[in-house]
Amino acid sequence: EAQVTQNPRYLITVTGKKLTVTCSQNMNHEYMSWYRQDPGLGLRQIYYSMNVEVTDKGDVPEGYKVSRKEKRNFPLILESPSPNQTSLYFCASSWASGNTGELFFGEGSRLTVL
């Protein structure tokens, strides 16, 4: 089954404790991206990757890191989480080459930072 898998789905953590949200896709997609969704603010792009070893900032990259060492994986790293990073996070992937907006989304990871 074609899918984007995120883990963990739910996480409660404390300020400053480093965490990683993993994302893996099995569709051989070149493009991957991370979004956060907040009430009243909608979906906002954090980082994206056009291909392996190629990443770029989205609109809200502060406080986040990513890496793309393998085509299928695109982890989101919060080095020192803060309460304003409490949000619902989505990983998504697509074929590149002009249709990067035709995204397959993961189920989401709900993060609470206390």
Place this chain on the structure above:
Amino acid sequence: QKEVEQNSGPLSVPEGAIASLNCTYSDRVSQSFFWYRQYSGKSPELIMSIYSNGDKEDGRFTAQLNKASQYVSLLIRDSQPSDSATYLCAVANYGGSQGNLIFGKGTKLSVKP
């Protein structure tokens, strides 16, 4: 300023009616436009993409694009209660930045039986 604007709604239509959802964007360089549907508590799913001016039809859905007016719309014919969801407009390659995808805040649609 990157902006993709949608009416937040809720937009309420009776079952069987046409639902019309609208979206405007501020960047003339953008070339690719998308409509996503998001049910409450679920992840967004792609329902339509449109790249050229004019209409694109897929079943009960029609996407319309007018680049000169920087306007994209989604029509849902014969609306069903199962269409009740939040509809997100998305614009890709914003400002010419390949890979940059901007979403509107969404319009909540309610279809009444």
